[in-house]
Amino acid sequence: QTATAEQPPQPSPSQDAIGRQPARKRVVSDFDFGRTLGEGSYSTVVEATERATGRVYAAKILDKRHIIKEKKIKYVNIERDILQALHHPFVVRLHYAFQDSQSLYFILDLAPNGELLAWIRKLGGLAEACARFYLAEIITAVEYMHAERTLHRDIKPENILLGSNMHILVTDFGTAKMFKKDEPDQRAYSFVGTAEYVSPELLTDKAADCNSDLWAIGCIAFQLLTGRPPFKGSNEYQTFQKVLKLDYAFPPGVPPHARDLVERILVLDPASRLGSTQRGGLRELRAHPFFRGLEWHGLPAQTPPPMAGPA
Numbered sequence: 001q002t003a004t005a006e007q008p009p010q011p012s013p014s015q016d017a018i019g020r021q022p023a024r025k026r027v028v029s030d031f032d033f034g035r036t037l038g039e040g041s042y043s044t045v046v047e048a049t050e051r052a053t054g055r056v057y058a059a060k061i062l063d064k065r066h067i068i069k070e071k072k073i074k075y076v077n078i079e080r081d082i083l084q085a086l087h088h089p090f091v092v093r094l095h096y097a098f099q100d101s102q103s104l105y106f107i108l109d110l111a112p113n114g115e116l117l118a119w120i121r122k123l124g125g126l127a128e129a130c131a132r133f134y135l136a137e138i139i140t141a142v143e144y145m146h147a148e149r150t151l152h153r154d155i156k157p158e159n160i161l162l163g164s165n166m167h168i169l170v171t172d173f174g175t176a177k178m179f180k181k182d183e184p185d186q187r188a189y190s191f192v193g194t195a196e197y198v199s200p201e202l203l204t205d206k207a208a209d210c211n212s213d214l215w216a217i218g219c220i221a222f223q224l225l226t227g228r229p230p231f232k233g234s235n236e237y238q239t240f241q242k243v244l245k246l247d248y249a250f251p252p253g254v255p256p257h258a259r260d261l262v263e264r265i266l267v268l269d270p271a272s273r274l275g276s277t278q279r280g281g282l283r284e285l286r287a288h289p290f291f292r293g294l295e296w297h298g299l300p301a302q303t304p305p306p307m308a309g310p311a
C-alpha cells in the first residue's frame with residue numbers, strides 16, 4: 001500500500017487504528033512447550049514459548065478427562081474467571097486460554113525466579129529487611145484481592161512466585177472464591193486449605209473469610225522470619241491440633257517488633273486479629289512498628305532488597 005503525498009496510509013481493515021493486530025485467538029501450535037515448572041493436583045505448569053514472538057510464558061495444562069472424572073470443571077472455570085478479573089502487578093496474569101481435544105491451556109506470566117518457598121528454604125528464612133519487604137508485598141496483594149471481593153483461601157509460600165524483577169506474583173486461584181457484589185454472607189464453606197496455613201475457624205465451623213487469609217499471612221510472616229511455618233505436626237491431624245491450640249513457639253533471634261506482629265495476627269478469635277475485617281481490614285497492619293520505614297506506596301516500582309538470610 002503506497003502513501004500518496006496528500007493521502008496518508010489508511011490502516012487496512014484488518015488493523016485497528018494504530019496499526020495493531022486485534023488479539024487473535026491462540027492455539028496450541030502457537031507455542032513450544034518446555035520444562036515443567038510445577039505440578040498441581042489437577043494441572044501441570046510448564047514453560048511455553050510463543051513461536052511468533054519468542055515471548056516466554058507459563059502454561060497451566062489441565063487434562064480434560066481427569067477434570068471431568070474428578071468433577072472439577074466448576075473449579076477450572078472459577079479459576080479462569082478470577083484470573084481474568086484480577087489485574088494487579090502482584091497477581092499472576094492470564095494472557096490466553098484455549099483447548100485441544102485432550103487438554104485445557106492457560107497461558108500466564110512466567111515467574112522466572114520461582115517460588116518464594118524455595119528462597120526461604122535455601123536461606124533458612126529471610127533477613128529482616130527482606131521479610132519486611134516481601135510481607136508488605138503479600139499484604140498489598142491480598143488487600144487488593146479482598147477489595148475485589150475475592151478470598152484466595154490457600155495462600156502459602158509455594159503459591160507466591162518471584163518475577164524477573166524479584167517482585168511477587170501470587171498464583172494458584174483454583175481454590176479461590178469471588179463473591180458477587182450484593183452477596184450478603186461473604187464467607188465460604190466449601191474448602192480447606194493447606195494444613196500448615198489453615199485457620200482455626202475453618203477447622204471448627206468450616207467458615208472461611210478475609211480473616212482466614214489474614215491468618216495465613218501471619219503464618220507466612222513467621223516462616224519468612226524463622227524459615228519454618230509456625231504449626232507443623234508429623235501429620236496433618238497433628239498440625240490441625242497445633243493450630244487449634246495455638247501451639248507454636250519462636251526460636252531465639254526474632255526481633256521484638258517482628259514477634260509482636262505475628263503474635264497480634266495469630267489469634268484464635270478471627271475478629272481480634274490485627275488487620276481483621278472487624279478492625280478495619282489489612283490496612284491496620286501498615287501502622288505496626290515492624291513496618292516502620294517501609295514506603296507502602298509504589299511497592300511495584302521499588303527495587304526489592306537483595307535476597308539475604310537472617311543475620
Ligand SMILES: C[C@@H](Nc1nc2c(c3cc(-c4cn[nH]c4)ccc13)C(=O)N=C/C2=C\CC1CC1)C(C)(C)C
Pocket residue numbers: 037038039040041043044045058060092106108109110111112113114115158159161171172173
Ligand atoms: C503454584 C504452581 N507452581 C507454579 N505456578 C506457576 C509458575 C511457576 C514457576 C515456577 C518456577 C519458575 N522458575 N523456576 C520455578 C515454579 C512453580 C510455578 C509460573 O511461572 N507462572 C504461573 C504459575 C501458575 C499459574 C496458574 C495457577 C494459575 C503449582 C505448584 C500449582 C503448579
